[in-house]
Amino acid sequence: MIEVKLKDLGELSDRFNLQMPKGMFLCTRDKERDNVMTIGWGFIGVMWGKPVLNVVVRPTRYTHELLSNSDVFIVGVPKADEMKEALQICGTVSGRDRDKFELARLKKGEGRSVNAPVVEGCETQYECKILYRQAMDPTFLNKEIDKRHYPKKDYHVFYIGEIIDCY
């Protein structure tokens, strides 16, 4: 395990935010089950003096169910424009119904510092330990955003995870 230092964050965050709009993989595990979903929203930065990712998951998602029983997650950044089909599958099918690693023909590996699966062949892996989680409260949410993105009132949950390993 290589310690992730704050001074490395600039370099790390470049790749994260370049790829984020195209999608990346969020891998989770609870006691018995693994899952991977595609995320297109999220943040990278500094909090409590640590390099962190902030990922967002709707409470209706299978990933949310798994995260309820876990303190870690891994975000995998696919190589630019590769794995497009897999990203599309992992963004539309639910892990409740299918093993998405299998369905999207992704090679499942093991995290090296946290107990969660990884998508092998990604350009970058961010292995994270969850330090904070909180459900959105729409009271002070912009009204247009509320109307457009939350017609079902399934407000996102924020998960702030310390980047404890990155490679």
Place this chain on the structure above:
Amino acid sequence: MIEVKLKDLGELSDRFNLQMPKGMFLCTRDKERDNVMTIGWGFIGVMWGKPVLNVVVRPTRYTHELLSNSDVFIVGVPKADEMKEALQICGTVSGRDRDKFELARLKKGEGRSVNAPVVEGCETQYECKILYRQAMDPTFLNKEIDKRHYPKKDYHVFYIGEIIDCY
């Protein structure tokens, strides 16, 4: 005003996270008052399909008071290792007691897309419109972090602002 596109975010975020651990300026304004404070924690990313900053302010801060009456903020990234003394002053003195622009000998300018002041001479300015704000809830906060950073229970408020201009 130049539209900030998601595809530019990689480049923008590099500088943000490289400098964040060294400090940057958060400029705010309400009807009558301007303020600038130093921030060392925050996030950059994508939310609701938009490029965003997520800045954090403790409720005890003068800046929090100003943000309660405002929908915008501007983050200025100083040139690397310049303005060290000003960052130090703006991180320790309260705007309640002193005009920090004056005290830290910072040249105050005007935002070009939002109604807030800027610190002139910064390398990058992020002008942001607040889309969401929420106070932290310690229920699901890591206990060590809670003990170390919040002995006074002054939990941060998150402000997610769309980057509507950047230069």
